[in-house]
Amino acid sequence: MANIHDIARLSGFSVATVSRVINGRPYVSDDAKAAVMKVVRQLDYVPNAMARDLSAGHTMTIGVVTPMRDHPYFTSLTNSITRAAFARGYRVMLLPSQYDQAIEADYLEQLRMKAYDALIFTSHALPLAEILPYTQAGVVVVCHDPGSVSINAAFTDRGETYVEGCQWLKDHGAQKIGMFLPRTAKRSATSQAMLKAYQQVFGHPLPAKRQVLDVMNNADGYQAAQKLVAQQVDAIFSNGDDIAAGAVQYYREHHLTVPLIVGQENQLSSQLLDIPTIDHHFRVVGELALRLAVGELSGQHQVASTFISRG
């Protein structure tokens, strides 16, 4: 592989001049330009990206940490982040984490090592307190409400639409509601917000028996429905549309009356099932997250979600 010194030697000019020509800088004579370009073409020379990055002190890449990839929250978020990054000349590194704290910590260390210019956590298992120190080493963005912690964040405000969802179920005659929740309730902001909305609308906390935890995908929804059937619920507030679809399959296959359902994510399946859903506008959140990552923005930014009534 030819390098800039080879070009310099063969063209009879110095590396400084070659560098100027390569980068289209002014103060180069036409003679020099021609001579350099000739050799560049002959040797099929291209500058080395790693050396450039080292010299420039940045990578122009943003690390995006996602615990999983087969969930609409994460796919739409990473997609919008990627789109926004591309538009600004940044590239996106996909960093899978499986909610493993050790892996997350590893990425944080890589940030310190300047492997990325910034890190976006679409979600994380690590306590915010352990992430915070790294904001000194580089830009860190989280995609949920960080509360009083002072860290860059872009997220949806779910509170109101969760109340709307519960209210919709109540208005349609639901008496005994079950909920599909992600991960353990304590760890998940989503779970907490959903349970809080229930309490607000119904005046009492949702009994633990009607909370099904760790429901993340369609297959989980199918399993979870089984548990709620045993509790004789007449309505379900689901963690996602595709998940709700799994539950519907269970009810149908067992010739049971399908309960009232409210989904989330505004996926195709809620259209097909004709159930209400919530659009969290992750496209917007993703763009905000990226703008935070590249320093266009800073601080906390929340986006209002939208309840989509149907039927």
Place this chain on the structure above:
Amino acid sequence: MANIHDIARLSGFSVATVSRVINGRPYVSDDAKAAVMKVVRQLDYVPNAMARDLSAGHTMTIGVVTPMRDHPYFTSLTNSITRAAFARGYRVMLLPSQYDQAIEADYLEQLRMKAYDALIFTSHALPLAEILPYTQAGVVVVCHDPGSVSINAAFTDRGETYVEGCQWLKDHGAQKIGMFLPRTAKRSATSQAMLKAYQQVFGHPLPAKRQVLDVMNNADGYQAAQKLVAQQVDAIFSNGDDIAAGAVQYYREHHLTVPLIVGQENQLSSQLLDIPTIDHHFRVVGELALRLAVGELSGQHQVASTFISRG
């Protein structure tokens, strides 16, 4: 930011010794180790990733070029590539291309510049002939049958299951079939294979009027259905399950009899609609692509797809 020279100076040892300690290499005295580590902790030192890459001559990252992100083919492919990469200590850079030849060429140039160790094209608009020269600069993998072109490839063999799909429609009484195809038929290997299967089963080429092109997502399916209704088709071979779902919506909303449908991708929607589909096993393809990218494999590797009969 402290660097290795600072550590050397402050610890009283040379950069070589510091480097050995940092990287856990042998031939370092306990004294040296202790002294170095003490300073490392004091200054909170971490080695610089860019400098390491430059020195090592590799990036440990694989570029994955995808024309779009909201399509199951690309999401499941990139997901499986990412999983396989992670397992091997490689990282994945997400490279959106929108089927733009200039952008694709740009990524190829970046490969020459050593920005990535390898490039995987999940699909591409550039002619193979223009990609081929770059295989000298780095590893390039494509995810479709490259025919006689000698380039690393991992892909599904769609031919047989496409024939099965057409046969299923014929067996169920279909007389007038319409097809949803991706992009212009000439450019897309999928389109060509689907049309070829039709010809094989029905003995004549599918009339152009019953080919709807550029059908890529659910909304497109809805639009495309409208065109096929005008042609009075009694069956549809779709480019994807979610796309088929869009068509079904159109038929239902207009109170028309839903035709026989065969989908693709084995998505949730085909389960809900209870239509046959084709599983292309992209998870396997993705893993093969990555193994090609990192040099575990070379040459062409095809995976057989599976026809899933329903109803």
Place this chain on the structure above:
DNA sequence: TTGTAGGCGTTATCAG
């Protein structure tokens, strides 16, 4: 076991 010196490839400063 340790250190020196050179290489990885580029960019930028500053004197000419």
Place this chain on the structure above:
DNA sequence: CTGATAACGCCTACAA
């Protein structure tokens, strides 16, 4: 306009 030379940080023969 041009060129030496010093960063950018790290790794590693080779010598001691």
